[in-house]
Amino acid sequence: MLKVLVSDVLGDAGIQIFRDHAEIEVDVKTGLAPEELIAIIGEYDALVIRSATRVTEAVLEAGKKLKVVGRAGIGLDNVDIPAATKRGVVVMNTPTGNVVTTAEHAIAMMMALTRNIPQGTLSLKEGRWDKKKLQGREVFNKTLGVVGFGKIGSIVADRAKGLRMKVVIYDPFVTPEQIQKSGFESVSLDELYARADYISVHVPKLKETTGLLNKAAFDKMKDGVMIVNCARGGIVDEDDLQDAIQSGKVAGAALDVFETEPPGECRLLEMDRLICTPHLGASTREAQTNVAVAVAHQIIDYIVDGTVVNAVNVPSVAGDLLKKIGPYMEVGDRMGCLQAQLASGPVKAVIIEYTGDFKGMDMAPVSTAILKGLLTPMVKYAVNFVNAPIVAKEMGIKVTESTTSEAEDYTHLITLRVITDAGENLVAGTIIGRSDLKVVKINDFRLELVPEGHILLIFNQDQPGAIGGIGTTLGNHDINIGRMQVGQDKDGEHNIIFLQTDTPVPAEVIETLRTAQMVNSVTPLEL
Numbered sequence: 001m002l003k004v005l006v007s008d009v010l011g012d013a014g015i016q017i018f019r020d021h022a023e024i025e026v027d028v029k030t031g032l033a034p035e036e037l038i039a040i041i042g043e044y045d046a047l048v049i050r051s052a053t054r055v056t057e058a059v060l061e062a063g064k065k066l067k068v069v070g071r072a073g074i075g076l077d078n079v080d081i082p083a084a085t086k087r088g089v090v091v092m093n094t095p096t097g098n099v100v101t102t103a104e105h106a107i108a109m110m111m112a113l114t115r116n117i118p119q120g121t122l123s124l125k126e127g128r129w130d131k132k133k134l135q136g137r138e139v140f141n142k143t144l145g146v147v148g149f150g151k152i153g154s155i156v157a158d159r160a161k162g163l164r165m166k167v168v169i170y171d172p173f174v175t176p177e178q179i180q181k182s183g184f185e186s187v188s189l190d191e192l193y194a195r196a197d198y199i200s201v202h203v204p205k206l207k208e209t210t211g212l213l214n215k216a217a218f219d220k221m222k223d224g225v226m227i228v229n230c231a232r233g234g235i236v237d238e239d240d241l242q243d244a245i246q247s248g249k250v251a252g253a254a255l256d257v258f259e260t261e262p263p264g265e266c267r268l269l270e271m272d273r274l275i276c277t278p279h280l281g282a283s284t285r286e287a288q289t290n291v292a293v294a295v296a297h298q299i300i301d302y303i304v305d306g307t308v309v310n311a312v313n314v315p316s317v318a319g320d321l322l323k324k325i326g327p328y329m330e331v332g333d334r335m336g337c338l339q340a341q342l343a344s345g346p347v348k349a350v351i352i353e354y355t356g357d358f359k360g361m362d363m364a365p366v367s368t369a370i371l372k373g374l375l376t377p378m379v380k381y382a383v384n385f386v387n388a389p390i391v392a393k394e395m396g397i398k399v400t401e402s403t404t405s406e407a408e409d410y411t412h413l414i415t416l417r418v419i420t421d422a423g424e425n426l427v428a429g430t431i432i433g434r435s436d437l438k439v440v441k442i443n444d445f446r447l448e449l450v451p452e453g454h455i456l457l458i459f460n461q462d463q464p465g466a467i468g469g470i471g472t473t474l475g476n477h478d479i480n481i482g483r484m485q486v487g488q489d490k491d492g493e494h495n496i497i498f499l500q501t502d503t504p505v506p507a508e509v510i511e512t513l514r515t516a517q518m519v520n521s522v523t524p525l526e527l
């Protein structure tokens with residue numbers, strides 16, 4: 001039997017799907033303390049969560065049998081995704097089941113805020129008739145600034161259009177043409193701040209979006225702006241928001257989400273001009289049924305059949321295809337990462353060639369893995385299998401793929417050319433045996449490099465003593481060489497040396513090597 005642990009409240013329809021499956025045994029244990037979860041997670045093949053459970057590195061480490069973490073909902077900021085990927089645990093969410101519900105909540109919050117509905121309710125319940133004090137505003141003809149034009153932001157924009165609001169959008173990853181095609185105006189963030197009467201944020205919580213709405217941002221906004229956050233706590237800085245409400249710069253804010261949940265005692269909550277809900281954005285019967293059913297099917301598809309759907313750390317491919325192309329995805333990712341470190345200047349084009357017996361294999365996930373590997377070191381935000389092609393497009397990188405069955409030296413060969421203003425680099429890779437990753441060509445040099453760990457890429461003159469000198473310098477600094485690969489160019493005058501070291505090579509040692517005789521260049525690589 002495959003064991004599934006549901007550690008947050010999940011819609012009954014989802015639990016029933018697990019119960020009805022002959023190969024699944026499901027336990028529902030909500031409200032576990034972190035140490036309680038760590039103590040039991042070792043028994044389970046799958047973990048189903050919403051926003052309360054924190055899936056930390058320690059939880060993943062204890063989850064020796066764990067294959068998948070499924071989020072009944074969207075936000076995955078409570079899951080340590082890199083730690084999961086490192087351990088081969090698939091992380092999936094249900095990206096569409098609650099988006100209408102959450103967008104409706106954002107609109108409801110905006111209306112409640114602008115018409116003082118919570119304050120009016122409270123005043124009546126406390127025996128007051130605060131009619132004059134609680135005069136509101138119309139939203140008709142006002143400008144709504146939507147930050148993040150993804151699934152939820154785009155629905156909010158659409159619903160606001162129905163309220164006859166003017167809507168301006170800021171989303172650096174969606175082209176202005178796409179935004180215009182949907183009937184909205186694409187603006188810069190500063191312009192949005194300058195024009196909006198209401199601002200609603202719908203971005204994921206990332207390093208770049210944490211504190212996005214802070215003092216500096218409030219200073220650029222219109223006096224009397226109203227803020228809605230139904231995305232994630234901390235995207236709007238709570239201390240700065242409090243100051244901005246206090247000063248009157250911000251006329252009011254509606255928060256569904258908090259930096260710490262529950263927020264406990266905090267001065268922000270005591271402010272009259274702040275209305276709030278306890279992370280209710282996705283809490284409708286419809287949405288909870290949608291996400292519970294979706295996550296149950298997705299988990300079963302994966303642990304029973306190996307089919308991956310809606311994963312954020314591996315592409316969505318059927319289990320049998322994943323088995324075949326998994327190693328090629330891995331080598332593609334490393335080749336991309338290697339190219340990123342070889343490239344100088346912005347990448348203009350990427351050419352991917354699959355040569356050999358790739359018949360019947362859909363190589364699109366491998367191309368995505370290549371882009372993910374290439375773009376990850378180049379951009380500040382997280383690139384994953386879902387957004388890699390979009391990020392490449394946004395960066396203006398032209399991606400071309402081709403497949404030919406005429407194998408040369410290897411039965412399967414992936415060749416990756418990356419073109420920048422400085423020229424072109426070529427890296428070719430393959431799989432030896434079932435899953436040994438090898439880079440077999442870099443520009444004119446043939447080699448068999450295992451693309452992993454700390455590597456020094458050295459170009460030198462092919463003369464006696466050149467390699468010995470490099471070894472001695474590293475030895476003098478107590479750096480152990482794990483593996484070494486030497487390639488020779490066509491005319492035999494230059495070498496390319498790949499030194500894999502047990503520890504990273506400090507910058508001063510690299511400088512010493514760069515000035516050594518017969519060494520042309522030294523580039524440290526991390527793969």
Ligand SMILES: NC(=O)C1=CN([C@@H]2O[C@H](COP(=O)(O)OP(=O)(O)OC[C@H]3O[C@@H](n4cnc5c(N)ncnc54)[C@H](O)[C@@H]3O)[C@@H](O)[C@H]2O)C=CC1
Nearest residue numbers: 074075148149150151152171173202203204230231281282
């Ligand atoms: N309150 C609640 O109960 C719920 C909250 N959420 C949250 O809502 C948010 C939006 O979710 P979705 O629309 O499904 O996500 P999505 O991934 O469909 O859209 C996010 C959009 O933000 C954009 N973006 C990323 N970084 C940006 C930046 N720095 N500036 C402007 N735009 C940026 C992306 O390009 C994308 O278009 C997430 O934070 C999610 O966790 C989702 C469901 C329920």
Ligand SMILES: O=C(O)CCC(=O)C(=O)O
Nearest residue numbers: 050051073074075282283
């Ligand atoms: O599960 C919930 O109630 C919260 C939903 C949410 O925040 C999400 O899906 O990102």
